[in-house]
Amino acid sequence: MSQIYAVLVDGVMYAAWLFLVALGLTLVYGVLKILNMAHGSLYALGAYAGVTLIGPWVARGGNLYVSYLLLVLAAIVAGGAIGFIMERGVLKRFYGQDPVVLLLVTYALFLIMEDAIKLVWGVDPYTVSEPYSFLGNFDLGDLSYPNYNFLIVGVALVAGIGLTSFLKFTRSGRLLRAVIHDREVSQAMGIRVSRYFVVTFMAGAVLAAIGGALTAPTVSVAPGMGVEIVVLTFAVVVIGGLGSLPGAAFGALLVGLVRASAVHYWPQGELFSIYIVMALVLAVRPKGIFAPMEARKI
Amino acid sequence: MSSAICSHLRAPGTWLAVIGFVVIGAAGLALPQWQFLVSVALSKGIVALGLALLLRTGLASFGQALFFAVGAYCVGLGMNYYGLTELFALLATSMIVSAVLALVLGFLLARYRDIFFAMLTLALSMICYGLLLNNVELGGSDGFNVNAPTLGSSAQPWQLTGTNLFAVGFIASIVCVMAVALYMRSTPGRLGPAIKDNEIRVEYLGTSARANIHLTYVIAGALAGLGGALQAFNIGHIDPDMAFWTTSGEFVFIAVLSGTRFAFSPFIGALLLEVARAMAYRYAPNTWQIVMGAIMLAIIAFLPGGLTSLGLVRRKPAGGHPVTRTTATASGDAA
Amino acid sequence: MASKHIIEATGLHKTFGSVTPAKDITVNIDAQSVVGLIGTNGAGKTTFVNMLTGYIKPDRGEIVFRGKRITGLAPRKITRLGIARSFQIPQLFGSQTARENIEIALAISGLSAELANESLARLGVLEFADMISGTLPEGVRKLLDISLAMVCKPEVLLLDEPTSGVAAEEKFDVMNRVLDAARALGITVLFVEHDMEIVRRYSDRVLAFCDGRILADGTPDVVLADAQVRELIIGETVSAAPGTGNVAGEVAHA
Numbered sequence: 001m002s003q004i005y006a007v008l009v010d011g012v013m014y015a016a017w018l019f020l021v022a023l024g025l026t027l028v029y030g031v032l033k034i035l036n037m038a039h040g041s042l043y044a045l046g047a048y049a050g051v052t053l054i055g056p057w058v059a060r061g062g063n064l065y066v067s068y069l070l071l072v073l074a075a076i077v078a079g080g081a082i083g084f085i086m087e088r089g090v091l092k093r094f095y096g097q098d099p100v101v102l103l104l105v106t107y108a109l110f111l112i113m114e115d116a117i118k119l120v121w122g123v124d125p126y127t128v129s130e131p132y133s134f135l136g137n138f139d140l141g142d143l144s145y146p147n148y149n150f151l152i153v154g155v156a157l158v159a160g161i162g163l164t165s166f167l168k169f170t171r172s173g174r175l176l177r178a179v180i181h182d183r184e185v186s187q188a189m190g191i192r193v194s195r196y197f198v199v200t201f202m203a204g205a206v207l208a209a210i211g212g213a214l215t216a217p218t219v220s221v222a223p224g225m226g227v228e229i230v231v232l233t234f235a236v237v238v239i240g241g242l243g244s245l246p247g248a249a250f251g252a253l254l255v256g257l258v259r260a261s262a263v264h265y266w267p268q269g270e271l272f273s274i275y276i277v278m279a280l281v282l283a284v285r286p287k288g289i290f291a292p293m294e295a296r297k298i
Numbered sequence: 299m300s301s302a303i304c305s306h307l308r309a310p311g312t313w314l315a316v317i318g319f320v321v322i323g324a325a326g327l328a329l330p331q332w333q334f335l336v337s338v339a340l341s342k343g344i345v346a347l348g349l350a351l352l353l354r355t356g357l358a359s360f361g362q363a364l365f366f367a368v369g370a371y372c373v374g375l376g377m378n379y380y381g382l383t384e385l386f387a388l389l390a391t392s393m394i395v396s397a398v399l400a401l402v403l404g405f406l407l408a409r410y411r412d413i414f415f416a417m418l419t420l421a422l423s424m425i426c427y428g429l430l431l432n433n434v435e436l437g438g439s440d441g442f443n444v445n446a447p448t449l450g451s452s453a454q455p456w457q458l459t460g461t462n463l464f465a466v467g468f469i470a471s472i473v474c475v476m477a478v479a480l481y482m483r484s485t486p487g488r489l490g491p492a493i494k495d496n497e498i499r500v501e502y503l504g505t506s507a508r509a510n511i512h513l514t515y516v517i518a519g520a521l522a523g524l525g526g527a528l529q530a531f532n533i534g535h536i537d538p539d540m541a542f543w544t545t546s547g548e549f550v551f552i553a554v555l556s557g558t559r560f561a562f563s564p565f566i567g568a569l570l571l572e573v574a575r576a577m578a579y580r581y582a583p584n585t586w587q588i589v590m591g592a593i594m595l596a597i598i599a600f601l602p603g604g605l606t607s608l609g610l611v612r613r614k615p616a617g618g619h620p621v622t623r624t625t626a627t628a629s630g631d632a633a
Numbered sequence: 634m635a636s637k638h639i640i641e642a643t644g645l646h647k648t649f650g651s652v653t654p655a656k657d658i659t660v661n662i663d664a665q666s667v668v669g670l671i672g673t674n675g676a677g678k679t680t681f682v683n684m685l686t687g688y689i690k691p692d693r694g695e696i697v698f699r700g701k702r703i704t705g706l707a708p709r710k711i712t713r714l715g716i717a718r719s720f721q722i723p724q725l726f727g728s729q730t731a732r733e734n735i736e737i738a739l740a741i742s743g744l745s746a747e748l749a750n751e752s753l754a755r756l757g758v759l760e761f762a763d764m765i766s767g768t769l770p771e772g773v774r775k776l777l778d779i780s781l782a783m784v785c786k787p788e789v790l791l792l793d794e795p796t797s798g799v800a801a802e803e804k805f806d807v808m809n810r811v812l813d814a815a816r817a818l819g820i821t822v823l824f825v826e827h828d829m830e831i832v833r834r835y836s837d838r839v840l841a842f843c844d845g846r847i848l849a850d851g852t853p854d855v856v857l858a859d860a861q862v863r864e865l866i867i868g869e870t871v872s873a874a875p876g877t878g879n880v881a882g883e884v885a886h887a
Contacts, residue, residue, distance in 0.1 A: 035413045093599060099412045100358045104554060105598060107547060111591035118584045231424050231543060234417050242413075272428035275421045282418065283406055485740040492737045495726040502686070502724070503741045504712035504785060 007260045013149045015256025016156035022233040024207030030180050030243030031200040037106040040226030041113030046209025047216040049078035051126045064134045075209035083205025125222035132217035235278040241288030311560035326464045337532045339568040340467040345525035346552040346564035348518030354558045356494030360546045361419025364426045365396040365519040367541035369526025374444050374536045385447040396523025404512040420543045430538035441537025444530045479561035557604020639664040645694035654680040656845035669832040670825045672842030678825050686718045687711040717787035721794045723778035727767030738784035756780050756810045772803040792824035
């Protein structure tokens with residue numbers, strides 16, 4: 001029985017992390033209709049920026065609660081800046097082309113970012129684990145969970161609820177939903193679509209970076225950490241339906257629970273159980289589970 | 299019939315291929331220090347050739363590394379577990395296994411387009427990567443070594459190394475280019491660009507777009523398997539990284555850089571990639587991917603048809619709204 | 634009598650969510666006739682065409698083409714059997730020339746590429762043969778779209794709004810060319826139209842759709858003078874005296 005609890009708790013914690021990291025990807029797709037392969041690089045950027053900021057802070061004995069804020073701050077600055085440069089500098093020149101062309105453009109950006117990160121931070125790993133271990137553990141029966149994971153869950157909930165509320169209740173949010181629904185009509189109605197594009201892409205980048213920054217204390221920050229994220233977040237997001245926020249939450253939960261089950265019952269399958277789930281879901285519901293209906297074409 | 303052959307032979311793509319292969323052959327034979335690099339380029343070019351067929355149909359596969367790895371591991375398993383060293387047997391096995399796998403996967407994949415197709419193929423190759431990584435008997439993350447293939451009777455096998463191995467890749471490339479060129483001129487081959495332009499219209503003209511996509515995927519899979527087998531011989535080693543999605547990304551880069559206009563096109567990109575990479579590693583190792591990314595952006599922005607679309611006479615539009623597709627591939631240009 | 638009806642539709646019924654654009658539609662089409670389909674948007678005429686050509690599967694009902702049941706078959710199979718269509722928005726291979734478009738259609742039908750000039754000349758678009766189809770004027774694109782449909786010499790040709798988007802002075806030209814060619818090849822033509830003048834001039838028979846049913850069925854004079862048709866579809870008030878001359882108005886969009 002405790003195995004099932006373990007799977008549930010593990011699954012939910014992992015799901016929260018997945019949701020936080022994947023949220024930006026589905027948001028950007030929903031608004032700009034771009035699948036950003038550089039999302040993983042922005043995640044890595046956030047991690048590197050995070051440890052760069054809190055490394056010296058922690059080393060000088062700074063307050064560890066503040067370090068969490070610093071992580072988020074570093075992510076916001078780094079993600080926002082690079083997101084802005086990516087969108088205004090590169091992406092906007094290719095709007096209106098095939099979605100595959102844009103995919104290739106984001107792939108090119110991913111390549112550039114991977115090396116750019118290496119050039120700036122070098123190839124040696126960074127480890128700042130104090131913020132992670134500082135919060136201690138929480139014991140559930142004979143299992144022990146780092147309290148830091150609850151922080152991630154909390155941030156994921158805040159991000160999800162915050163974004164959903166923004167879309168539902170604020171004026172800008174409603175305008176953004178109009179842009180998501182139909183770009184051309186929105187433009188015709190006077191909405192400054194390009195402004196929404198920049199802000200949304202920056203938000204997506206910031207969310208990816210926050211995901212990376214908050215993950216940084218739990219891992220060794222090294223080159224290539226964004227590479228796996230690209231496929232993982234895509235799997236999460238596509239299961240739920242590209243562009244759907246509740247879909248991303250559902251996808252994250254499903255993937256989280258499946259992975260947790262794999263870890264406990266079939267460890268060799270952990271790595272690719274996620275992709276099998278994705279393939280199965282897509283075989284049954286080609287556009288994902290919460291994907292919106294499409295209008296007749298002819 | 300003979301006039302058709304004559305027009306094939308006079309086509310610009312044929313000239314390009316002839317000149318290109320002469321240059322490659324000369325380089326490989328006369329410059330032994332470049333031989334390995336050229337062999338590698340040829341193997342990757344064959345993979346990119348299959349990918350180019352998919353791109354012509356409007357599908358970007360980010361998962362050709364799957365068949366690349368499968369082809370390579372077929373060679374590895376064939377040699378180390380079944381004692382099979384004969385060249386043609388190994389190449390045939392790699393291609394057949396890859397083709398069958400592509401046939402099976404095609405039932406799922408042929409239903410998808412655009413981003414979904416790209417990312418699904420990516421995910422499938424990552425499943426393969428995971429399987430290979432975890433498989434201890436197959437060497438796990440280290441992979442295992444592969445010996446040289448042999449030719450001829452089992453009594454006096456002729457080991458293929460060095461220049462002989464280069465010749466194998468060289469001849470294989472020529473055969474592939476010829477076969478693909480013929481395919482591109484056939485009706486199924488010409489359906490590719492039509493499907494890319496307007497799949498609905500293709501269906502309403504009486505043929506199945508999905509069947510054509512499925513076929514194209516099988517061909518691309520077989521070619522990628524062949525490339526993987528050849529690469530296994532070239533390097534003498536196979537490992538799970540051959541299935542990693544960034545390997546697929548390299549093939550995508552080659553295909554985008556080269557363009558899909560001619561059957562020979564991908565080999566230009568493959569050679570440029572290997573040469574540029576060799577130089578980058580020597581002088582500026584951590585900037586190689588920046589260079590790749592920048593080149594890709596430049597190509598997509600300024601020469602979306604790839605390098606071989608240079609000199610393509612832009613047919614004058616009749617006025618009115620411009621064509622929105624970025625790659626203008628004319629069936630008459632296929633060599 | 635069955636051999637005279639090239640298409641027999643029986644009890645076709647289709648519901649999309651809260652809308653039912655086909656309510657038990659039963660109609661027979663005579664071979665080599667020219668039938669105009671009229672009705673407001675959403676009345677069911679395009680749904681009817683889509684069911685005939687395989688884009689939509691009816692919930693109930695059957696469609697028989699030359700004695701063969703084609704209900705629910707895939708579009709490509711229906712095309713192979715001999716029913717071809719053109720589209721409201723011309724569906725062309727936009728990055729290729731007009732000639733290349735036709736050559737693809739010929740190749741799919743297993744016909745020689747040498748027939749391309751003949752196909753292009755049939756509807757008079759040969760002069761545009763080497764221009765990129767995506768950039769041609771709308772009237773030419775429409776004709777090319779219809780040419781593509783005619784490449785395989787179908788027995789039935791379904792035209793979805795063949796003159797919509799075409800300049801007023803070109804409309805008759807388009808219809809003349811298409812129907813002359815169709816008549817020469819013995820093709821049965823069904824066309825959806827909003828322009829009543831075109832309907833009156835070119836159809837042998839008019840089917841007026843309203844709210845998923847066929848409201849009126851007969852010769853153009855009869856149908857276009859029908860009071861209900863005039864009120865619900867053409868948009869004239871009932872008090873206008875019937876038979877007062879050409880009904881040149883466009884359909885009222887409900």
